[in-house]
Amino acid sequence: MKTKTRAARRRLEVEQDEESHSQQTSSEEDSVKSPAYRENRKNPEHIKSKKKRYSSNGKEHTIRRLESNERERQRMHKLNNAFQALREVIPHVRAEKKLSKIETLTLAKNYINTLTATILNMSSGCLPPVQEPASDIGGKLYQHYQQQHGDEDNEEHLEKYSTQIHSFRQGS
DNA sequence: TAGGCCATCTGGTCCT
């Protein structure tokens, strides 16, 4: 995988960097860093005031960094798993191509709106009286829906959702 | 080749 190769390369660089840490020149290191990072390197006083933790030696810092990177990677993997799980429960027509993250979130939002509208449509006229405990769920759902959408038409969501599905299908 | 999407690294901030 491309990214693992890159990560592996980076780890290798870090390991090599550890060995030559003391004699490393800042200029060659800075060439691969972000402008913000380079700026901080140019003005160490600025960064010193912000840094509260990395007062330990370079090797210790490097180890902690690698551990943090690993945790961050795991966190992002979990996030991606959640995205994948979401993709699998959203009906969409572009099955041959994976939905992007933004598409997934947008479709999910509209799918929820559509389901809510459908439920309200189905239960309209037969919602229990407000006093009954059983009305809580339906009542709250309706209340929440009204707060979110005001006078929007239920049909509108269905239309919006199906339009969106088709626009994704056409790749627009 | 430009633009979209993504994974990863990184430093700062928040939370426990």
Next chain:
DNA sequence: AGGACCAGATGGCCTA
């Protein structure tokens, strides 16, 4: 103090 979370930066891959 240390882990979780976040956002910016970077570079690779893919597609039109």
